[in-house]
Amino acid sequence: MASTSLALVMGGLALFWVAMLGLLWRRSLIGMLIGVLFGWLSVVVVGIGWLTARSSEAMPGEGAVLLVVFALVGLLQVALGLAIVVARVVRRGTLDVQDAGLLEG
Amino acid sequence: MTPLLVATLVFACLAAFASVVLGRNLTRSIFAAGASLAALGLVLIESGGGYPAWFALAGTGLAFALVQLFGWMLVDVDRDHLPRTDGLTALARGLSFVLLAGGIALLGLAFAQADLAPVAAANAARGLAADGVFVGDRFFGSLQEGASLVGLLLAATLLASLMLLRGEGRNR
Secondary structure: OOHHHHHHHHHHHHHHHHHHHHHHHOOOHHHHHHHHHHHHHHHHHHHHHHHHHHOOOOOOOOOHHHHHHHHHHHHHHHHHHHHHHHHHHHHHOOOOHHHHOOOOO | OOHHHHHHHHHHHHHHHHHHHOOOOHHHHHHHHHHHHHHHHHHHHHOOOHHHHHHHHHHHHHHHHHHHHHHHHHOOOOOOOOOOOOHHHHHHHHHHHHHHHHHHHHHHHHHHHOOOHHHHHHHHHHOOOOOOHHHHHHHOOOOHHHHHHHHHHHHHHHHHHHHHHHHOOOOO
């Protein structure tokens, strides 16, 4: 594998580990949201590394649309998270994560 | 890829780690995330990422700005985080993260050590530099035992973390 592709894939994998740390460590809401963003971004980085290795004159940019979809899904996930934050603040007046852990009927 | 770009990629990963670790302080966390995104953008664009890279970078930048804006408006900084995790749970979770890092490193080593000469020769006619077959070939072939061991250990520690989390706050 070419050095550029290898570096991008390795960097993307390292970024994925950081993202999982932020998401599953669940120390703060901001850390989790940033973890979600970096998780999807790491998928895009690995995908671009993979596409760089595969790209050729025969099939230029193959799979690029899939990466755009991955990025879009990540953005929608963060938008959903922020919408939940707004809904909780509107209903409860504050964002208390211990209280948010309780299921509502 | 030039050494400068490799260093930029390493900086991006370190800044991303800092942004996750600094999650309790919104401004510092977003600043570190922005620095990481800028470094990633430089690497991706210089590597010929094309329009997917531009789209992902612009979208992620917008999302960071939104998180910052919503954080300023809404997040109660005193109560937006959970209390410190129980010691045993933190140990089990930390172990699972170390194993996850080991698994990811194993995957990276498989890429680095992959002998692409036969694959490149086979794909030359189709104009491809590499295909996905050799990844599976490595993990179900020469690296099968190591990959299985890392997977089993990771599953065991994650299960232990979940079992410990169930009792957190009630039995301890």
